Amino acid sequence: MATMLAKHIIFPLSLFLFVLHEFPVANAMLVKDMHAFCKETNDVNFCLKYIGTDKRILAARDLNDVLLIAFSQCKIQVTNAAKQINKVRQKFSGPIGKERINFCERNYGLASTMFQEAYEMGQQKMLAYRAHLTAQVGLDYVRDCEDEWKKNGPIQKSPVTFYNTNVVKLFSIIRLIISKLKH
Structure with a gap:
């Protein structure tokens, strides 16, 4: 071990x-x-x-370039989560499972858009903080997907927890970069 x-x-x-x-x-x-x-x-x-x-x-x-990498890595995680959703879709054939899968698919699509916008905004260094706020919206969409598996019916294990965790960790890196860019 x-x-x-x-x-x-x-x-x-x-x-x-x-x-x-x-x-x-x-x-x-x-x-x-x-x-x-x-x-x-x-x-x-x-x-x-x-x-x-x-x-x-x-x-x-510089750190602004590292920030762009972090935004991009978030988008990669969201893309991989969407692929995972498609792989496991048939395992959730009941009405609650289908609803949760559709909810997550929609949220991950919205999150992808937010991380792409954050990346594009972040390319203009003076907009780094606004890009961070846009990425926060993307993170919220990801978290909402994770939470969906715990409400409106029996609690189930989310099939995208791994990607959700990665986005949360990447966002903590984004927050650190933003705090350093402010100083």
Whole structure:
């Protein structure tokens, strides 16, 4: 168990360091800066895995570029959740299950639009805070989907909890970036 845990902790960091060492980019954020940033998040390994190993991090010049990556990663998680919904749709054939699946499908579509808008708005550095607020709306749509599995009938396990959790973690990274950009 400890060996497996060590692999899960070490792999994202080693992959991150390999990518940045092997593919240096002029004017890019320094490896130590990215690692120091991830240490400030609630989940260092998650940050390194989803932000630190994103191929676009090689060209990131500042935290605003990292913010764009976080918005994009949220959209990727939402897209993957929508694919998961389509895979499990037939397992929820009763009226409550169908209603929940349709609700989540609609919400994830709306969330995708919000994260895309946040990304586009975030490209204009002066709109970073407004982009953050738009992403917050996307997060709310994702959370509403998760909550739908606990109300209006028997409680069921949501088939998209993994993606919901990832979006919540990514949004905590977005909040950290916004707090740093304000100063």
